[in-house]
Amino acid sequence: MPVYEYTALDRGGKNITGIIDADSTVVARQKLRASGKYPVQVRETTPKAKTEPGGSYSFPAIFNRISDDDIHALTRQLATLLNAGIPLVAALDALMEQTTGAALKKIIAQIKESVNEGNSLTASLSRHQKLFSNIYINMVRAGEASGSLDVVLERLADFGEHQQALKGRFKAALVYPIFMALIGAGVLFFLLSFVVPNLTRIFTEMKQVLPLPTTILIWFSDFMRSYWWVILAIIVAVIAIIKEAVKKPKGRYIWDTLKLRLPVIGQINRKIALSRFGRTLGSLLQSGVPLITSLQIVRNIVNNVLIGDVIDDAMDDIQAGKSLSLALSRSVWFPPVFRQMVSVGEQSGDLEGMLHKIADAYEREVETRITGMTALIEPVMILLMAVVVGFIVISILLPIFEMNQMIG
DSSP: OOOOEEEEEESSSSEEEEEOOOOOOOHHHHHHHTTOOEEEEEEEEOOOOOSSSSSOHHHHHHOOOOOOOHHHHHHHHHHHHHHHHOOOOHHHHHHHHOOOOOHHHHHHHHHHHHHTTTTTTHHHTTTTTSOOOOHHHHHHHHHHHHHHHHHHHHHHHHHHHHHHHOOOOOOHHHHHHHHHHHHHHHHHIIIIIHHHHHHHHHHHHHTOOOOHHHHHHHHHHHHHHHHHHHHHHHHHHHHHHHHHHTTTTHHHHHHHHHHHTTHHHHHHHHHHHHHHHHHHHHHHHHTOOHHHHHHHHHHHHHHHHHHHHHHHHHHHHHHHHOHHHHTTTSSSSOOHHHHHHHHHHHHHHHHHHHHHHHHHHHHHHHHHHHHHHHHHHHOOOOOOOOHHHHHHHHHHHHEEEEEHHHHH
């Protein structure tokens, strides 16, 4: 159903703007008049915003894009309204009125209209699967089936905000090293491309035999000035080749294997995957989603083929009557401590709570490792910069020392 933006006058003669869903402009005006609003302008919204991943970008999309934070806030507000006893349609209507983004308003209006037509909230959200993830839709389905939609939405908001905060901490920890690397690369490029050639020109003009370090420095400086675009092209080509290779099954398998087996980085990736597994599975089970369905959703969220294969085998074992801890015992990617904690959770009847504890533990370990790694990167980068700059200085000073000896 089309969605319309309107400008109208209320009973006091004050200008108001908003959004309304209707079959046509005429019906939209009739709805406004019935609600005590006198329409001045009604036009259909055709936002070109990127409301879903994978869409094309345009200038308005920069400002109208629906972010993860918008979805988390929407979920929290809807949970609060439902918990206060407000019916679903009225709650969606209230959210639509207070939302400022045109793209999000349109999505809420479409969901509200779908619910008005007799569809469930799950079915209405399923029409926007790229905006609302599988875990979101399945948890809402479980909440509607159990009659605890407000509780499930509250958990969804907590889950989403927690994941967003975790990503934010990781990005914040990596900002300084990346910034330092970019600045260092820029300084070295400037030295080799502009400063060094001016300093070494006098040596080449003298046509004397130069020390090996100076010869290497002059060659590398000339190469950087003349063929810097070759280096850039090689870097871009390598990135493009890796991206294309990862799209193929064999390339993706090799890439995911490297992510898990590389020193230091591999351990961090394993712990991130395990924490994501525990957090997502715990949230789904806590909301009443069946174990097999939950594992199917988690398989797509861990974002690793090797761990995904382990989950597939675990689902087969569970359907054959085995426990989750026993089903995971054949994999080297799930350590004994993880399996033992899952076993304790199964025996105590609190598997969901134990999975959340596992996720908390691994997230703390990941954060500690990343903090330690970034703290180690800083002195290593400074040392590398000192070595490179020292080599440049020595390469320039050696011919000067030789000239002084010859003069003396």
